[in-house]
Amino acid sequence: MRMLFHDRLRIGAGSAVLSIALLWVANGALAAWQEPQQQPPVGSPPGFVWTVSPSDVAQPGGQFNIAGSGKISGFFTALGMSQFGNLFLSLTGSQNLIYGVARHENVSPDASLLLLQTMSSDGIRNRLRVNRDGDLTVSGAVTGTRLCIGTDCRTEWPGGEACSGPVFVGRTDRQVDGARGGYTGVNAECDAKYAGSHLCTVDEVLQSISCGQFTRIGVTSGTGFWISGGPPGFTAAANDCHGWTSAREDELGRFWEYTATGGAGWLSSCNLTAYRLGCCR
Structure with a gap:
């Protein structure tokens, strides 16, 4: 299934409409961009506006969801440091890839370059976090076959x-x-x-x-x-x-x-x- 997205984004109440540059999402062969035939609903709440296909009615939403395999490159380059919500990728199916470069000086010291969370009845919990300095924090057990501290690598505990x-x-x-x-x-x-x-x-x-x-x-x-x-x-x-x-x-x-x-x-x-x-x- 190809998933095409409206090329306009609204963030926050009363904020300006920003263009999303270089957004390309495809599952399978790359698809040419088609302008949605339906316009976003009038008076919709702030958030992402998207369509499943050009003929469908545009739907408002606060989250950006992708399921299955695909690729995202040049993602939201026009937004800079703006806050644009969450991106969710389904871990089922085949491989999902997100790649790009974050400039160190443009990233908040408190920001997470990588954050994995789990959701349960008592809320959302951080499970794995990497900050801009490369510090890794893990909540829970870590299982592996080899542990290295500097050049001192071991495959078992004493x-x-x-x-x-x-x-x-x-x-x-x-x-x-x-x-x-x-x-x-x-x-x-x-x-x-x-x-x-x-x-x-x-x-x-x-x-x-x-x-x-x-x-x-x-x-x-x-x-x-x-x-x-x-x-x-x-x-x-x-x-x-x-x-x-x-x-x-x-x-x-x-x-x-x-x-x-x-x-x-x-x-x-x-x-x-x-x-x-x-x-x-």
């Missing part, structure tokens, strides 16, 4: 005890020795790989095991990485490769080797390039 504080997020790309430019150097290398991360400490690795982080991100058994331990806890020179500035064989740094049961911490000579940096965030 199970068991929730993680608290920084946890393991991955390793740097290269196997390195202990001469990394100090603690600031190793932290910078992690940050370059995972924004906002730093070289993991012993406590952060243990926390990652406790809250299931290694399992959650798919770390495989046998994965090893350098970590920081702070001051020596041994008779040997286990001093974080002298604060991550040394590649000497007689100085030691800590590394963690992860397994399905959590793994264990070990010591390595700082001249070895057997491990990557373990990064936590």
